[in-house]
Amino acid sequence: MISFLDQKRMDLNYQYRNGDLFVLMTNAGKGVSSVIWDNFKPGSSILIVCGTGNNAGDGIMAAKFLQDKFRVSVYLIKGKSSMKTDMARKALRSFKGKIYEIDEIEKLLEDADIVVDSLLGTGTNGELREPYASVIKKINKSGKKIVSVDIPSGLGTGTMVHPDITVTFTDIKEGMNSSNSGKIEIVDIGIPDNAINYSGPGDLVYLNPPEKDSHKGDNGTLAIIGGWSFHGSAVISSMGALSVGTDLVRVYTTRQNYNIISSYNPEIIVREVTPDSMPLDEIRKHKAILIGPGMGISSIYEKSILSLISSYDGEIILDADALKMLSSHKNSLMGKKITVTPHRQEFLRFYDEDPTKGNAEILSRHYGFTTVLKGSTDTITDGVNTILTDGGNSRMTMGGTGDLLAGIISGLISKGMIRLRACSAGTFVNKKAAEISFNSKSYFFSVNDMIEAIPKVMKLYFEK
Ligand SMILES: NC(=O)C1=CN([C@@H]2O[C@H](COP(=O)(O)OP(=O)(O)OC[C@H]3O[C@@H](n4cnc5c(N)ncnc54)[C@H](O)[C@@H]3O)[C@@H](O)[C@H]2O)[C@@H](O)CC1
Ligand SMILES: [K+]
Incomplete structure (x- = not known):
């Protein structure tokens, strides 16, 4: 079991010793895509709903790997210019598919068979601010299959995504269980020993x-x-x-x-x-x-x-x-x-x-x-x-x-x-x-x- 702070520690210690997180983000994206390959029919339509941090980056990388076998669109809840981390921006630059921004969520949800929830991960801080809470309610109401990335967005707050599957990285996160996270798939994204068992700024x-x-x-x-x-x-x-x-x-x-x-x-x-x-x-x-x-x-x-x-x-x-x-x-x-x-x-x-x-x-x-x-x-x-x-x-x-x-x-x-x-x-x-x-x-x-x-x-x- 990892707390949100444990994950932040690992991220910072990884960067201190190994450079940026893009390799891990790529592995996270691959992990999500392979769970989707295993659970859903090729050709289905997938909507990746993204926030602004590295959780969004993981979703965008998954979009890249899913494009061959699925119809994939990426939706950015706050638009391209609001991506907060270098890694999420790098993921976005590397994605060459359909990107939608800000207003069109209802129609996109209607057209999708599967929704990938990469709105918020372990960087979630406090109760949800808009537009997150409204978008999460719409996703839950959509009746579509939902796959959450790392954690169900909003976990630990008053409003959260209710996924069928959660693909979580390294280990289960504090607060997750099968009744709030659906089927939990743990993916090893290759965090090295030096980011876990050695101290660093993350401590x-x-x-x-x-x-x-x-x-x-x-x-x-x-x-x-x-x-x-x-x-x-x-x-x-x-x-x-x-x-x-x-x-x-x-x-x-x-x-x-x-x-x-x-x-x-x-x-x-x-x-x-x-x-x-x-x-x-x-x-x-x-x-x-x-x-x-x-x-x-x-x-x-x-x-x-x-x-x-x-x-x-x-x-x-x-x-x-x-x-x-x-x-x-x-x-x-x-x-x-x-x-x-x-x-x-x-x-x-x-x-x-x-x-x-x-x-x-x-x-x-x-x-x-x-x-x-x-x-x-x-x-x-x-x-x-x-x-x-x-x-x-x-x-x-x-x-x-x-x-x-x-x-x-x-x-x-x-x-x-x-x-x-x-x-x-x-x-x-x-x-x-x-x-x-x-x-x-x-x-x-x-x-x-x-x-x-x-x-x-x-x-x-x-x-x-
Ligand atoms: N060490 C690991 O295991 C790795 C984790 N990665 C991913 O990185 C995620 C964490 O990324 P970040 O730290 O960038 O954070 P998040 O992607 O969880 O998002 C944080 C952003 O969301 C917004 N936000 C936070 N709380 C909010 C609230 N209550 N209401 C509205 N907006 C809010 C803030 O603007 C913040 O910039 C993990 O969950 C995982 O998906 C991977 O990318 C790479 C490696
Ligand atoms: K999420």
């Missing part, structure tokens, strides 16, 4: 932009427990979280490092704690808690961290020293919402197994954690789904890049992204920031350069 589709009337704190609140031994790590994690748009970041640190962290950046709120007496009520109000950056290890810390975790129901991210400290407490963390971000040695110490993809999957499934095993390729897994993040460069071995990643991921989780998605998007953004920094400073860029690059990466790839 940011799961991040919502701030609502217009949202208030301070609605877009992420993060508590960072750390900087007790190394102030810099807590600062870098804070900057990672702030640079992906987290509303509030509070660092809970010791008296000794309070002033240093406070003076670094006025956007970081700093609270002074003693490790054995933390203001648990205040800390628990945050949507997520990142524990570990620059924290240090001691048995005094261990007790207070365990009591914080056991009394908190929100999202917890464990990095660095927290992983070392809690390796013998994994069973007591089960049932909590835990993300762990170890590098190879930390993985070995925390899970007591070799740092491999297979072990990350097995152990994440066993404990119910989401794991980011960091490396030249990061492995992100919740034990059910696994995503790999490649890219970046070897300058990322410098100190601080892990703190930065933990901050980015924690920020995204605190903003409401689900763990696996926050981790795949976060690892992509972190590596991309390193690539941009490398382009300007070669092997001599710093973590500060990456911090500066993160908002640029977010702006470049965040599509809403």
Whole structure:
């Protein structure tokens, strides 16, 4: 089952790695045409009813492949000039048959034996606007055989096409069943592994932009427990979280490092704690808690961290020293919402197994954690789904890049992204920031350069 957002992710990641979607659109068109060949008499008259996006493009490509054996016409609900995507325009340019625009739908429906519904696909957004709703009602009333492309148009809204057959691509889409979609034919359009199992810009589709009337704190609140031994790590994690748009970041640190962290950046709120007496009520109000950056290890810390975790129901991210400290407490963390971000040695110490993809999957499934095993390729897994993040460069071995990643991921989780998605998007953004920094400073860029690059990466790839 694929959601509309999953499909958008795949499209964007496919384009990022493989170029435009025309090959997939061509395969989609072929898939639709072969289902029609299998189900209907040659010579029948087919009307392809198209919207303005790539769903329309799929329908137009199907029209091309159907022309040999059927009488085919294409109807464009908003006309040629309203085609919204390059791929749909390219499909239209390649079609050399009859095209009708805007007004003539009743007559065309009367003359057709089969209607192909390529009005709206997974790009559908909100309740249907005109003329879509009226045209869909006319199609349903026509009494003709209806074949929907990818999804019945209007699925999930108040008005939808009621097809005899739906030809859907890759996998069934969320909300489809045989009572609303007719017979469902799944067609493999050849989406490669790199668009499904690797992260990319598409992983940011799961991040919502701030609502217009949202208030301070609605877009992420993060508590960072750390900087007790190394102030810099807590600062870098804070900057990672702030640079992906987290509303509030509070660092809970010791008296000794309070002033240093406070003076670094006025956007970081700093609270002074003693490790054995933390203001648990205040800390628990945050949507997520990142524990570990620059924290240090001691048995005094261990007790207070365990009591914080056991009394908190929100999202917890464990990095660095927290992983070392809690390796013998994994069973007591089960049932909590835990993300762990170890590098190879930390993985070995925390899970007591070799740092491999297979072990990350097995152990994440066993404990119910989401794991980011960091490396030249990061492995992100919740034990059910696994995503790999490649890219970046070897300058990322410098100190601080892990703190930065933990901050980015924690920020995204605190903003409401689900763990696996926050981790795949976060690892992509972190590596991309390193690539941009490398382009300007070669092997001599710093973590500060990456911090500066993160908002640029977010702006470049965040599509809403
Ligand atoms: N990865 C894949 O599986 C592929 C998917 N493709 C097709 O691409 C489709 C998605 O294409 P797009 O993202 O271009 O989107 P759609 O083709 O679903 O249409 C989006 C357009 O419809 C309009 N629209 C959206 N919501 C509306 C509403 N409520 N009322 C009126 N108009 C509305 C908007 O103007 C928008 O431009 C898929 O369903 C599939 O058919 C293929 O072309 C290629 C590969
Ligand atoms: K459709």
